Amino acid sequence: MASEPCDVCEREVRIAGGIGDLWNFSFESTQGMTLELTDGSEFFLCFECMERLPDDVEPTAQDVADLRARTDPVEEDGNSFWHWG
Ligand SMILES: [Zn+2]
Numbered sequence: 783m784a785s786e787p788c789d790v791c792e793r794e795v796r797i798a799g800g801i802g803d804l805w806n807f808s809f810e811s812t813q814g815m816t817l818e819l820t821d822g823s824e825f826f827l828c829f830e831c832m833e834r835l836p837d838d839v840e841p842t843a844q845d846v847a848d849l850r851a852r853t854d855p856v857e858e859d860g861n862s863f864w865h866w867g
Contacts, residue, residue, distance in 0.1 A: 788814055790831040790849050793856040819843055 785794045795814035814828035817835075823843045827835075834849055835841040 786814070786826050788828040788831055789825040790827055790846065791853050791856050793828060795826070795828045817841070817846075819846075 784798075785796050787793065788795050796812065797814060798812045814826060814832070817825045817827050817832065819825070819842060820840050821843060825843075825846050827846075831849060831853065834853075835845055
């Protein structure tokens with residue numbers, strides 16, 4: 783099992799990888815996939831972010847950039863430290 787950061791929300795996403803995973807592959811163990819756009823660019827997105835892309839047209843790199851601009855990066859305990867005092 784490997785993980786890769788989502789290009790939109792930046793959370794670590796588990797992905798199935800390697801020959802061993804082929805034998806017990808399941809969608810529960812994979813939380814994202816590489817999205818290949820028509821312009822040839824590639825993004826790795828978790829399924830949650832992928833669902834937020836427009837589904838009536840082919841998504842473009844601009845759509846991914848827009849979605850990223852609307853999405854706050856997921857940070858572990860990112861705020862508590864800065865709000866003391
Ligand atoms: Zn994401």
